[in-house]
Amino acid sequence: MHITKDLVAASATPLVLGILAEGESYGYAILKQVNELSGGQLEWTDGLLYPLLHRLERLGHVEADWQTPPGGRRRKYYRITDQGRAELAEQRRQWAAVVDTLRSVWSATQSITSITAPAWEAG
Amino acid sequence: MHITKDLVAASATPLVLGILAEGESYGYAILKQVNELSGGQLEWTDGLLYPLLHRLERLGHVEADWQTPPGGRRRKYYRITDQGRAELAEQRRQWAAVVDTLRSVWSATQSITSITAPAWEAG
């Protein structure tokens, strides 16, 4: 029940931006939320998340400030920016494109028996 | 109309295995097929594909032999193995899990206005 490093890397940015699009949050909470949402399949570590948050901040996709809730520990809260929302939309488009491509290949595997020559070969 | 390096990397293996699950093929043809299937969005280069094919062969997911069709150039044809089919099934499972997670985050963005406290915080 382990997920490829590549898939984890590819989904990390859109996941974080998606979570922050719901409302501000902080590192530790995001970590727990991702592990919960994926049913424990995406095993994120803080060493993966914090550098990612810093990169997103450096790119202007999110912004952060320190807050200390009463009776709580110091937390760095992140908020998504307009630029971050644009990036999220772009990521969703890319995911849709790739998933469409994969689906077309995979559905062919199940249904097609005789393969026709592709256009670039038939031409 | 460019797709993230990470997404390209994550989709490469399942795409190749999916294509080979339809029938044997060779590097150059796979390259063209992927570019066509994705509508030109996945811009694969041969420098990406050949090392990937070699890795898949080393891992036992595919097997290869040289063939020279009459009136054609020498080509290295790849076939998927049973182990490769198992790997493909595993990859599909992982993609489904990640896409589900992303969808749950993204659908929340569109519909939910009041966020309820997650279980790990409410408990």
Add this chain to the structure above:
DNA sequence: CCTGATACCTAGAACTACTATGCATCGAGC
């Protein structure tokens, strides 16, 4: 006082991927 949970951060090793280049054949055009 000690442990585990919360909460954040980073250096540097370990790994990987991409660029650039090379080789070779064939058909088409001139």
Add this chain to the structure above:
DNA sequence: GCTCGATGCATAGTAGTTCTAGGTATCAGG
């Protein structure tokens, strides 16, 4: 018969990133 573009495969080495491992600190509970 020469050259160019397409076909077809391959890899060295750099340039880059990522993950491990460790560090700091507070608080609650035993």
